[in-house]
Amino acid sequence: MSDEILEMEEFTRSRGIVVPETVRTELPLLLQRLSREPLGEDGDDPDGHSPRGSRRGRAANMDWVADNLPLALKVHQDLRLAIAPATPGTIRASSLRHNPILTMIGGAGLVALVVLLGIKALAGTDPDAPDQLVSAVLRLCGAGLGATLFAFWTARNYLRDGTFRPEYNQQYLVRFVVGILSGFILGEIVGGYQPLADVAGSYGVLGIALVGGFSAEAVVQILQRIADILVAAVRGSDWERARADAEAESSRRLTEAAAQLQDAMNESDEHARDTALHDIATRLRQG
Known part of the structure; x- marks a missing residue:
């Protein structure tokens, strides 16, 4: 979290982003606290006087976190609101x-x-x-x-x-x-x-x-x-295929009409022949 706070603070300074007054007053205090090295994970203080893994060392670490975490969370949230829509992740990826x-x-x-x-x-x-x-x-x-x-x-x-x-x-x-x-x-x-x-x-x-x-x-x-x-x-193109299909269909219909016309001409009954011829002409006009 401390790295993200430092990156966001540097981003606001480099981009000229105005941060809330609370951040300007609380951030130096937080940085000062973070600069004080807590006891190590094994319970050793910087001088090595505390026994490794001692109860005193673990308690000191917990106290240090309890004292600084609320302030760090508050500053972190205020900075996130100030740099939006950027986030700590996008700031890092933008580098x-x-x-x-x-x-x-x-x-x-x-x-x-x-x-x-x-x-x-x-x-x-x-x-x-x-x-x-x-x-x-x-x-x-x-x-x-x-x-x-x-x-x-x-x-x-x-x-x-x-x-x-x-x-x-x-x-x-x-x-x-x-x-x-x-x-x-x-x-x-x-x-x-x-x-x-x-x-x-x-x-x-x-x-x-x-x-x-x-x-x-x-x-x-x-x-x-x-x-x-x-x-x-x-x-061939679509137009050429369509034209070829239309010509084939016209040829088929003309062949069919010619056969029907031949049958009508061979009809011995005059009335039946006239009726057949009329039907053929009607179908030709309808396409």
């Missing part, structure tokens, strides 16, 4: 020192940047460097930079306000991986996808991969569009 997922994402982005700069330098000094390898590394680094940028751009307000919720760390990690895959795939297919060929010529494979890493949703839509084109090429 990169205590957020391994965002730290890892940021480290991966820095590694991608360093590798990218190294590849650029190598490609400039070694004209014989394999183009395919350089292009693949460029796509991978661009996708990593885009995914890293998206993660920190999304989290920036939460980190600033101290409201980053640690339970969302897994989603940030999944989105980072998806961004890398999306950026790399987009950089790979962009050359063969005509609507993006001009964009690739203007911004290069690196720029396309970076955009793909930043906006995985756009890559999913592009892939879905390509899939729709492939499916339409194999089995």
